[in-house]
Amino acid sequence: MEISTDIWVWIAAIFTLFIYSFLYKDNPLYKFAEHVMVGLSTGYYTAIVFHTVIVPDFWEPLVHSISKFTMSPAEFSSYAIANELTTLPTVLQDFSPVVAIIMLLIPALLGLMLFTRFIPKISWLSRFSLAFILGAGSGLAIPNSFQTRILEQLRGTIVEDQGSIVVPLFSIDAWRDFFSAPGIGTFFEAVSGPLLIIGTLCVLAYFFFSKEHKGVLGGAAKAGIWFLMIGFGASFGYTVMARVSLLIGRMQFLLTDWLGIID
Amino acid sequence: MRRQIPLAIALVAGLFGALSYFIQDPTVQDIREQLLAWLRLIGAFAIGIGIVSFLRNHGKKVTRQVSGWAFNAVAIASFLAMSTIGLFGGISDSSLFRKMFDFAQVPMEATMFSLLAFFIASAAFRAFRARTKEATLLLLAAVVVMLGRVANIDWLSQATEWILAVPNTAAARGITIGVGLGIVATALKIVLGIERSYLGGE
Numbered sequence: 001m002e003i004s005t006d007i008w009v010w011i012a013a014i015f016t017l018f019i020y021s022f023l024y025k026d027n028p029l030y031k032f033a034e035h036v037m038v039g040l041s042t043g044y045y046t047a048i049v050f051h052t053v054i055v056p057d058f059w060e061p062l063v064h065s066i067s068k069f070t071m072s073p074a075e076f077s078s079y080a081i082a083n084e085l086t087t088l089p090t091v092l093q094d095f096s097p098v099v100a101i102i103m104l105l106i107p108a109l110l111g112l113m114l115f116t117r118f119i120p121k122i123s124w125l126s127r128f129s130l131a132f133i134l135g136a137g138s139g140l141a142i143p144n145s146f147q148t149r150i151l152e153q154l155r156g157t158i159v160e161d162q163g164s165i166v167v168p169l170f171s172i173d174a175w176r177d178f179f180s181a182p183g184i185g186t187f188f189e190a191v192s193g194p195l196l197i198i199g200t201l202c203v204l205a206y207f208f209f210s211k212e213h214k215g216v217l218g219g220a221a222k223a224g225i226w227f228l229m230i231g232f233g234a235s236f237g238y239t240v241m242a243r244v245s246l247l248i249g250r251m252q253f254l255l256t257d258w259l260g261i262i263d
Numbered sequence: 264m265r266r267q268i269p270l271a272i273a274l275v276a277g278l279f280g281a282l283s284y285f286i287q288d289p290t291v292q293d294i295r296e297q298l299l300a301w302l303r304l305i306g307a308f309a310i311g312i313g314i315v316s317f318l319r320n321h322g323k324k325v326t327r328q329v330s331g332w333a334f335n336a337v338a339i340a341s342f343l344a345m346s347t348i349g350l351f352g353g354i355s356d357s358s359l360f361r362k363m364f365d366f367a368q369v370p371m372e373a374t375m376f377s378l379l380a381f382f383i384a385s386a387a388f389r390a391f392r393a394r395t396k397e398a399t400l401l402l403l404a405a406v407v408v409m410l411g412r413v414a415n416i417d418w419l420s421q422a423t424e425w426i427l428a429v430p431n432t433a434a435a436r437g438i439t440i441g442v443g444l445g446i447v448a449t450a451l452k453i454v455l456g457i458e459r460s461y462l463g464g465e
Binding site: 008009011012015016019020022023031032033034035036037038039040041042043044045046047048049050051053054057058103106107108110111112114115117118123124127128129130131132133134135136137138139140141142143144145146148149150153154156157188192195196198199200201202203204206207224225226227228229230231232233234235236237238239240241243244246247249250253 | 265266268269270272273274275276277278279280281282284285297298299300301302303304305306307308309310311312313314315317331334335337338339340341342343344345346347348349350353354360362363364365366367368370371372373374375376377378379380381383384387396397398400401402403404405406407408409412413425426427428429430431432433434435436437438439440441442443444446447449450451453454461462463
């Protein structure tokens with residue numbers, strides 16, 4: 001048994017114990033750790049965004065553009081490409097430093113306009129930025145969401161990719177195999193595809209609220225609830241296992257890395 | 264004017280964002296890339312709004328010395344320490360910032376989530392009493408998935424795989440398609456100016 005002498009391991013262990021103290025009851029030690037965590041997380045994202053977005057996408061290109069202000073458009077174009085200056089208008093093949101500065105200042109200005117929300121008299125200015133974020137974001141989301149969340153999902157409900165071959169989910173071959181060699185394995189092979197199709201349709205029927213859930217639609221919606229319940233149960237089971245896995249990880253840290261009880 | 268111009272911006276930016284997906288012209292794709300870069304940069308500024316709100320919210324409690332204000336001061340101090348070290352000391356793998364992330368933030372977040380292992384057990388006991396057919400299905404699926412992941416029993420592992428691959432996928436797919444339709448509908452409402460709650464009152 002060899003207790004760690006690393007100050008960082010001690011810090012991690014103490015914060016871990018502070019948070020586990022909540023299992024007894026809400027107490028100042030837990031509250032202290034909770035607030036430290038909130039502060040650290042906010043600080044972490046502040047620094048990460050500054051170093052990964054603000055500096056490379058705004059500050060560096062702006063400084064380069066200002067310092068090369070006297071360059072001709074052609075010279076600056078090759079300089080920008082050589083220095084991999086991002087967020088510059090690559091669409092303009094021979095752009096000048098002035099154009100680059102303007103193209104960088106527009107999003108910065110829109111970003112700064114967001115802060116007018118804190119000044120009631122001119123808070124309406126933040127609408128311009130919000131309109132751009134929501135408008136452009138929504139426009140970009142329409143085809144992307146349609147492609148990935150609707151078309152691809154519908155395709156996955158109809159056919160299955162097996163390497164380079166596309167196989168229909170409702171497979172006659174699977175049923176033929178089942179009838180020629182009846183067994184649990186071949187049975188599940190045969191029913192899985194149709195069940196996936198029926199299940200998806202029934203869940204969609206459950207979420208269709210434009211018609212009262214009676215008759216065929218009511219029956220389909222009811223079956224949809226069963227599929228949803230199995231899905232939620234599986235998700236719950238998975239979540240529990242993930243949390244238990246984290247718990248085991250923390251216990252291993254305390255007993256191995258900190259206290260050295262386990263090798 | 265204060266409402267019409269933002270609506271026009273949303274319409275133009277939205278229509279371009281949507282239509283540029285289908286136009287494979289290099290110039291249009293370049294402008295689309297530019298649009299994404301602008302959104303990323305404005306998004307970074309938007310995080311500043313969150314930081315100001317964070318500081319205002321906690322700062323107000325500290326200055327008014329409301330109950331538990333010392334914890335709010337701790338949150339501000341932690342934020343200032345982490346952000347200052349990150350902004351001025353860098354974020355490389357060998358930096359102090361990274362040490363604080365690896366040995367303070369990550370362990371605390373992992374511990375916080377692992378706490379749920381205890382509470383989820385008591386919640387499951389209350390929620391999983393098989394009072395209806397639907398609750399029974401939920402219970403069975405959860406039990407099979409949990410046991411199938413740890414017990415070394417062949418048929419149980421196969422049952423788990425089947426539940427995850429068939430009924431669970433069907434449910435997830437139905438939800439995903441519904442979410443997709445919802446996103447498209449809401450996005451269209453924003454672009455066309457039907458949904459304008461983001462403009463606020465006035």
